[in-house]
Amino acid sequence: MAIIYLDNAASTWPKPPAVKEMMAEVIEDFAANPGRGGHTLAMKASKTVFRTRVQLSRLFGIQNPNNLFFYLNATQALNQAIKGFLKPGDHVVSSSVEHNSVRRPLEYMRRTAGVEITYVEPREDHLFYQEDFEKAIQPHTRLLVVSHASNLTGVILPIAELGALAKQRGVAFLVDASQSAGVLPIHVEEMQIDMLAFPGHKGLYGPQGTGALYVHSDIDLEPLIHGGTGSQSEAVDQPTTRPDRYESGTVNTVGLAGLLTGVSYVMDKGVENIRQNEWQLTKRTITELKEIPGVEVYGPGIETERVGVISFNIDGVDASEVSFILDQQYGIATRSGYHCTPLGHKTAGTEQRGAVRASFGIFNTEKDVEALIRAVQEIASAFA
Numbered sequence: 001m002a003i004i005y006l007d008n009a010a011s012t013w014p015k016p017p018a019v020k021e022m023m024a025e026v027i028e029d030f031a032a033n034p035g036r037g038g039h040t041l042a043m044k045a046s047k048t049v050f051r052t053r054v055q056l057s058r059l060f061g062i063q064n065p066n067n068l069f070f071y072l073n074a075t076q077a078l079n080q081a082i083k084g085f086l087k088p089g090d091h092v093v094s095s096s097v098e099h100n101s102v103r104r105p106l107e108y109m110r111r112t113a114g115v116e117i118t119y120v121e122p123r124e125d126h127l128f129y130q131e132d133f134e135k136a137i138q139p140h141t142r143l144l145v146v147s148h149a150s151n152l153t154g155v156i157l158p159i160a161e162l163g164a165l166a167k168q169r170g171v172a173f174l175v176d177a178s179q180s181a182g183v184l185p186i187h188v189e190e191m192q193i194d195m196l197a198f199p200g201h202k203g204l205y206g207p208q209g210t211g212a213l214y215v216h217s218d219i220d221l222e223p224l225i226h227g228g229t230g231s232q233s234e235a236v237d238q239p240t241t242r243p244d245r246y247e248s249g250t251v252n253t254v255g256l257a258g259l260l261t262g263v264s265y266v267m268d269k270g271v272e273n274i275r276q277n278e279w280q281l282t283k284r285t286i287t288e289l290k291e292i293p294g295v296e297v298y299g300p301g302i303e304t305e306r307v308g309v310i311s312f313n314i315d316g317v318d319a320s321e322v323s324f325i326l327d328q329q330y331g332i333a334t335r336s337g338y339h340c341t342p343l344g345h346k347t348a349g350t351e352q353r354g355a356v357r358a359s360f361g362i363f364n365t366e367k368d369v370e371a372l373i374r375a376v377q378e379i380a381s382a383f384a
Contacts, residue, residue, distance in 0.1 A: 153299025
């Protein structure tokens, strides 16, 4: 049975064929250590890593590619940003739909450094508004950190407006682009984003084990990891130069080569085209799911554009059972449970039961939507 993959919010699959081919080429031809030698293979590896840095900078409007640091995922990048920036007594404003990759580091800083946190809630229409964040800012607020889009409800936060607000109030602005990188337009200068964290294995169609953090040149973070960087090796302390200061140890050259190919694929397709294709699938899915008796869909309706993430439940059926049936009987891969966002589930009113989540990628089609709707109709009917 062919798999209909609707778990792209976790990791996109399949990848463009060229991603695999590029990674195989690196393994076979020049998988030497980048930045650690002057021989031909090491230099070729270094150039590949730098090309990835440059291509990502083009995508996100980053002027200096050296302000982009590579990590294994967005979680590591967010930890570096949050723990490396906040100091005892700081106040942080965030949203109530944050992933644990934001919430847990914040709560850690609350416990260990006395950092105060305010989580802003959406309004009755499930949307977030700039003025609600403005009300939450206090004299000692030092950081505003939000997800660009929720991995549970698909709601898109007003990033440009929040960037302007943060700039006006003298607050640093950190954006978690885990659900938006490669799907929604992002320009760090125009949106006044000071720090941007994102994974490579989702909307950028790179392999797992890749991610990055952009940090404005005016912001200095305390490095979380210390060690070899291939530069200033005679110094006891971490290098002061970027990106070396934040990239101790050997980076994932093979993975970053795959990410370079994935990002290039996204840029060739066009972020706006990808966005519109996912939105058409999302609108149809939400509309048809809501017509099925006993099915509840969470988040904004189709009158408000959102990313291709749709969470739902069927009355009287556990979310994990629905996802299991979809997988085993219909060959449809979804995700059930709490999606690493207990805050988001509390906001959605599903903290006691979780939800089934279907999420789209660039390779999904209308036929996938039809298969999902047909399967949910049959499951709901069977348990009615």
